[in-house]
Structure formats: C-alpha cells, structure tokens
Amino acid sequence: MKKLSCFFVLVILLYGNASIAQKKDPVVDGIVKEATENSQLEKLAHELMDVIGPRLVGTPQMQQANDWAVAKYKSWDISAKNEKWGEWRGWERGASHIDMVSPRVKSLEGMQLAWSPGTGNKAVVAEVVIVPDLADSVAFQKWLPTAKGKFVMISMNQPTGRPDYNWQEFATKESFDKMKKDRDALTEAWTKRIAKTGLNGRTLPVALEKAGAAGIVMSYWSKGFGANKIFGANTKKIPTIDISLEDYGLLYRLAESGHTPKISVRADAKDMGVVPTFNTIAEIKGTERPEEYVILSAHFDSWDGGTGATDNGTGTIVMMEAMRILKKMYPNPKRTILVGHWGSEEQGLNGSRAFVEDHPEIVKNIQALFNQDNGTGRVVNMSGQGFLNAYDYLGRWLSKVPEPIRTPIETRFPGAPGGGGSDFASFVAAGAPAFSLSSLNWSYGTYTWHTNRDTYDKIVFDDVRNNAILAAILAYQASEDPVKTSRDKSVLPLNSKGEPGVWPEIRKATRKGGID
Structure with missing residues (x-):
C-alpha cells in the first residue's frame, strides 16, 4: 500500500508539473x-x-x-x-560662453535658458550687480534706471553647495541644524526682497529688460552636487543665463564685497518663427x-x-x-x-x-x-x-x-x-x-x-x-483579454473642505505656445 500511495503521489506531481508547463505562455x-x-x-x-x-x-x-x-x-x-x-x-539653442573677466579671468559654468534671446553673434561684456534690497516698489522703480547696461543677479546666493544628505553624513547635529536655520532665514529674507520690488520671478526679468539691463543672471540649484534646473526665459530681447551654484556664489560674493565683477557672455540662439x-x-x-x-x-x-x-x-x-x-x-x-x-x-x-x-x-x-x-x-x-x-x-x-x-x-x-x-x-x-x-x-x-x-x-x-x-x-x-475593461468610477473621498470628491475635468490643449 505504501508503494502504491507513493506511485499515486508521483503521478499527481508529474501531472501537476505537466499542467504548469502547459500553462507557460510562449508569447x-x-x-x-x-x-x-x-x-x-x-x-x-x-x-x-x-x-x-x-x-x-x-x-x-x-x-x-x-x-x-x-x-x-x-x-x-x-x-x-x-x-x-x-x-x-x-527656437534653436547655440553655444553659451560665459567668462568672468574682472577682477580676474575665469570661465564660468552656465548656459542660456530655453527660448532666451541671443547676444547677436557677439560677446557682451558688462558689470554684474545684485537686485537690491530696497524699502518698497517705489524705491525699486527709482533704482531701475541704474540697471541699464548691467547683468542683474536675481537668485538667492545659497549658503552651501553641499546637499543635505552630505551634511547628514558628516556634520555634527548642531552644525547641520545651524546651517538649516541660517538657510531658512536667508530664503525668507530673499523672498521678502523680491516681494518688495512689487514683482515676481516672471515679471522681474521683464522689468529689468525694459530698463535696459544687459542680461539676467540666475541660478536655480537642484539641491544636488553640480545640478541646476534649466527652464525657459521670460525675456524677449536680452539673454537670460543660468550659472552653476559655485560660480554664481563667486560672482555674488564679489559684487556684495564691492569688487565689481564683470562677465563676458556670448549666447548664440536662433528665432525660428x-x-x-x-x-x-x-x-x-x-x-x-x-x-x-x-x-x-x-x-x-x-x-x-x-x-x-x-x-x-x-x-x-x-x-x-x-x-x-x-x-x-x-x-x-x-x-x-x-x-x-x-x-x-x-x-x-x-x-x-x-x-x-x-x-x-x-x-x-x-x-x-x-x-x-x-x-x-x-x-x-x-x-x-x-x-x-x-x-x-x-x-x-x-x-x-x-x-x-x-x-x-x-x-x-x-x-x-x-x-x-x-x-x-x-x-x-x-x-x-x-x-x-x-x-x-x-x-x-x-x-x-x-x-x-x-x-x-x-x-x-x-x-x-x-x-x-x-x-x-x-x-x-x-x-x-476577452472582456472589455470596465470604466466604472469609484466614489471619491471628501476633499479638505468636506465636499464630495470630483473627477478631473478634461482640459484643452494649448495649440499655440510661446507666441505673443
């Protein structure tokens, strides 16, 4: 009986394995x-x-x-x-060449933003200044004429170029906490500085362009070593360039300390209609x-x-x-x-x-x-x-x-x-x-x-x-699948106001983009 039982078990196992093999899908x-x-x-x-x-x-x-x-x-x-x-x-991007020419010579890491105007197949050399911290929008309007012919820096100078994970690995807790506190304070102060101009990140470059600035200089750090986010320009006549955190910080400190940095910018670009x-x-x-x-x-x-x-x-x-x-x-x-x-x-x-x-x-x-x-x-x-x-x-x-x-x-x-x-x-x-x-x-x-x-x-x-x-x-x-998929929708949970959740609405495509 034992041998017979073992035989049936073996048959079942073999049949089961054969069934599994048959279920394998050749596709x-x-x-x-x-x-x-x-x-x-x-x-x-x-x-x-x-x-x-x-x-x-x-x-x-x-x-x-x-x-x-x-x-x-x-x-x-x-x-x-x-x-x-x-x-x-x-629009077609060309080469970007950005160099500091005073108080010393140094090639800078940076590039023009998407849809940025070029510099007309030539280099533009000008002083770099920081958008000032003024009392209000009236004071800013009075300052604007002084931006004529200059490259204006419109981004905050980051206090550290090290990502947070790098600080967490090597810094003392006290040092890491102090850095974050200082950075938060600087960020708040910079936000207020821009707000007091009466403008924002989109309209400030336009105002500077109208005032005759040579170009817009910014740095959108992505919070990682060597990484900056590169989006689109808001200017139509003067170049907008993004510079690496390291080189932006260099220019910012030189301008802040009164050493009058100058940069040479050649940004080639073609407007294709x-x-x-x-x-x-x-x-x-x-x-x-x-x-x-x-x-x-x-x-x-x-x-x-x-x-x-x-x-x-x-x-x-x-x-x-x-x-x-x-x-x-x-x-x-x-x-x-x-x-x-x-x-x-x-x-x-x-x-x-x-x-x-x-x-x-x-x-x-x-x-x-x-x-x-x-x-x-x-x-x-x-x-x-x-x-x-x-x-x-x-x-x-x-x-x-x-x-x-x-x-x-x-x-x-x-x-x-x-x-x-x-x-x-x-x-x-x-x-x-x-x-x-x-x-x-x-x-x-x-x-x-x-x-x-x-x-x-x-x-x-x-x-x-x-x-x-x-x-x-x-x-x-x-x-x-022989069955057509169901499109039945679930009842959505209440939103933050306690109202029934609503299915997203169809939104129309923008069929003409970037065209005034």
Whole structure:
C-alpha cells in the first residue's frame, strides 16, 4: 500500500508539473527572451539622446526626433506617422560662453535658458550687480534706471553647495541644524526682497529688460552636487543665463564685497518663427477588434538643460522597444496596439490633451493605456486611478508578468484619478482606463528631473529593460483579454473642505505656445 500511495503521489506531481508547463505562455517567454538577448535599448538611447539630443518643443531637434521615430518604426515594419496638433515658437539653442573677466579671468559654468534671446553673434561684456534690497516698489522703480547696461543677479546666493544628505553624513547635529536655520532665514529674507520690488520671478526679468539691463543672471540649484534646473526665459530681447551654484556664489560674493565683477557672455540662439508641432503615432493593427485600442504612452519632448535622458528619453525607448518586441512576438494582436509619443508635455500635457480632443473615437474604445515617465528606475507602483474594477483586469494581467519584475510592484486599488503630472491624466479625465507605470526614484527629482545633468550616463539599462518587458506583456494581455475593461468610477473621498470628491475635468490643449 505504501508503494502504491507513493506511485499515486508521483503521478499527481508529474501531472501537476505537466499542467504548469502547459500553462507557460510562449508569447510571454518570447517577449522576455527577445528583450534580454536582443535588446535595442542602448542603441535607441544613443541615437536619441547623444545624436539628436534634447527635444524642446518648437526646436529643430524635436522635429528631427519625430522623423527619426517614424523611420525607426517603419524599419520594424510598424505603421507610423507624425500628426500635427499645434504650433509653437520656434527656437534653436547655440553655444553659451560665459567668462568672468574682472577682477580676474575665469570661465564660468552656465548656459542660456530655453527660448532666451541671443547676444547677436557677439560677446557682451558688462558689470554684474545684485537686485537690491530696497524699502518698497517705489524705491525699486527709482533704482531701475541704474540697471541699464548691467547683468542683474536675481537668485538667492545659497549658503552651501553641499546637499543635505552630505551634511547628514558628516556634520555634527548642531552644525547641520545651524546651517538649516541660517538657510531658512536667508530664503525668507530673499523672498521678502523680491516681494518688495512689487514683482515676481516672471515679471522681474521683464522689468529689468525694459530698463535696459544687459542680461539676467540666475541660478536655480537642484539641491544636488553640480545640478541646476534649466527652464525657459521670460525675456524677449536680452539673454537670460543660468550659472552653476559655485560660480554664481563667486560672482555674488564679489559684487556684495564691492569688487565689481564683470562677465563676458556670448549666447548664440536662433528665432525660428512659428513652427508646427507633432505627436508621433505608431500602431500594430488588431485582427479581431481593430477598433478597440491598447495604448503605450510616453512624452517625447524634454527641457534642454541636458539631453532629456530620464525625462522622458527612458519612457520613450521603453515604449519603442515594447512595440518592436510585440511586432516580432505578437504580430497579430486581437486589439490594435497603438503607441503615442506626445509633444509638449512639459508645458502642460499639450500633445496628449490634443489627441484626446482630436480622437474621441479612439478614446471611447481604449481597453487600457500604460504611460511611463518618471525616470530610469524599474516600475514599483501602479494605481487603479479611481477605476472601480481596475483591480480585476490589472491583477489578471500582472499575474502573467515574470515574478522578479512583478513582485516589487505595489498596487493601490481603486486609487485616485490623476489630475496632472503626466500624459495618462489627459486620458483619465476623459474616463479612459489609463495608468502610470511609476518608477523607483534613483535621485530623479534632485539630479535629473529638468536638470543640466539629465544625460545618457544616468540611464540604468537593467531597470529600463524590465520596464520594456512589463509594458510589452501588459499590452499583450490587455489585447488578448476577452472582456472589455470596465470604466466604472469609484466614489471619491471628501476633499479638505468636506465636499464630495470630483473627477478631473478634461482640459484643452494649448495649440499655440510661446507666441505673443
């Protein structure tokens, strides 16, 4: 009897193992194998970030990237096109050369802001002064004429160039606490100084420009070694430049101590007039339900302090790689798999909002949308975005993802609908089940998000490869699912005023940007 029992146990185990083997999905296995053994991520990243570079809306580089993506998809036998959604102020960055020429000579680390006017193919040499601390806006208006012909510093001088984590590691508690207290006091004093001009960060440069200043000098430190955030200029005729914390502090101290620093600035830039703006759209047509859509989503544009590597070059190449793999391993999906590379996300989700406006026939038939944006890290969070039954279908699809990729992902159901932040929110507002594949931090906010350090070398390709596998499997599962996803919305919690929560409203895209 013992031997007979052992025999039956063995048969059951063998049958069970055979059943497990039968349940293995050859498409999932193929996706993992292709992504692992034939990854194109490094090549795509090099071509996009190193060769083309940053992709500021309205620049030739953005248009070059759109055309590159279409050509790349077509080389994979995937239908692709650039779809115009609006117009923007055209601009092209040239070289920035910034040198201190008095009281000594030193090359400074800095660059002009996006859409900054150039210096007319010549260097401008002028004294550097600090925006003064005056009694009120009347006193400031009296001072303004003295800014004529000078570079005016409008940022606070940081008391330390060391990030807080560096202080925490090496400083005494008393020293760290004292630094933070002093910094808070300086920040409050600087805020009051600017407020007393009667202006703010946007209007102050304009007033200085009207007064005849030679240029605006600022430093937007990102609270990490060597990292500054680089956004757009508010001036139309004079250059606005951002200088590293270290060099800005040098100029500030020299000006404050009466040593009259002078700098030489040559900022080359081209005004390109009004240019068209595009989304790049590619698709693998569905065979059974072609009018239903699974969408892979990532914004294509970037700021141009670095090369837009982690915001959002990584999201872009994740979705391109996922589409390449799907075309090879799953060439005949049941539903149409569409990828959207959106323009002008950085100025307010404009490309994706325009797509929602222009394609209601697609939006109403979205099975699911997966968006990746926030950096190079592996995906560790997914929210149901307020869709009541998202736990059901997302849970089923995620169960097919290999355990090492699936296990670290925390899910929150039903979650709350995203009102902004990235392009999935454009679709959530329209009631479409759209989800953010949210990534591990990798010091994103400090070191790469909108900074001069957002470059190829910050990409963690092992994590990006995991994300490409995840996106491809989710798209495959969403396409295969025999059930159309539910769009039922959860009852939102009360807001801070005790009022019922409200679903985000659809917002219109800005179709003409940077144009007076």
